[in-house]
Amino acid sequence: MIAYIFSLIVNFILEVINKGGYLGVFILMALESCNIPIPSEVVMPFSGFLVHQKIFSLVVLAVIGALGNLFGSLVSYFIAFKLKDGVKGFFEKSKFFYHDYIKAENFFNRFGEKSILIARVLPIVRTYISFPAGFFKVNLFKFSIYTFFGSLVWSYFLAYLGFYLGENWQILEGYLRRFDYLILIVIVGILCYYIFRKIKEIKSRS
Template sequence: MAGWALDVMDVLGAPGAGLLVALENLFPPLPSEIFLPLAGFAAGLGRISLFSAIFFTTLGSVAGALALYWLGAALGRDRLRAIADRVPLLKVSDVDKTEAWFDRHGGKAVFFGRMVPVFRSLISIPAGVHRMPLARFTLLTTLGSLIWNTAFVLAGYLLGQQWHLVEDYAGILEKVVLGAVVLAVAWFVVQRVRGARRDRVSSSGRRDRPRTR
């Protein structure tokens, strides 16, 4: 992966680094934790400039985020509610609660979400679904991406041949985030299953209760 990414940067220069980051936004399994420090490493070797590495990787982040924003906008609230109504353990009210939360905290979610592994790409979809003003979304995405990308590009630039240390530490952070997500999903499922059982017991009790005149 690292060799291929460097080849892309050798052929396309700094715009190649931006292309890789844009693809990472659209396909999260591609690792920005490799592409960004590698762009800094390439800058340290003189293949591209440090400024262009930061500029084009941030441009790539914004481009990828905008594509996912429009995907969310195309999905829309009505389709999302219809999907939630068909998925076991989900309720339409969950969509309404999420929408209310996003109306209150959407700006912070987009800005800080750009600096959290896994959520870096996904946060753009609910922003599109809830039609956050495009100018605001673009500004917050640019600022969050600029901070994240600059940190990783500079780390690769300063570490040189040891750039892979960035990937190692970022991998730990990603595992922590994924673990938290798994625990949250498990808690949600357990709560919904327990609630469904209570509802069935309550409903059965009402049916079995003798009627009085």
């Protein structure tokens, strides 16, 4: 079932790029950064293959991909920005989570800009980093700069691999998907540890 759904997504991506060209790439990369499951690991390598076919330019393609990511990231940023006060009020009323909220806020005040740049070249994380950035009100100009250049590196890297592999570009998806799973396992592990720690803390106070 999952494989079938993924094949539908891949076919959709290929059709959008074939019909829309650079605009199609922009839209797909923007959708990915709006947290819609459109994997750039398919979008950019296939587009890189089209560079191999002399349909696209590698540099222009990377810039278009980065601009698409920036546009989608700004949408996510402003959604989180608008939700900040309501969510903050919830944490302020929670005696168990407010301390963690303050620590997260202090982290982003200190390292938020650098973490955005690093996150932009990490699968899975790169898609969702805009939410905490908007939530903790990272400087919008710096957020945009780091997002663009981090996404430019990511887009160029994937497009170049697709260009290099040519008709074999699809083998990339399998390798990159394994790395996605590794990142996901790490994230789930961290969340499980956090939940276990909070349960233990609640029991110790009761």
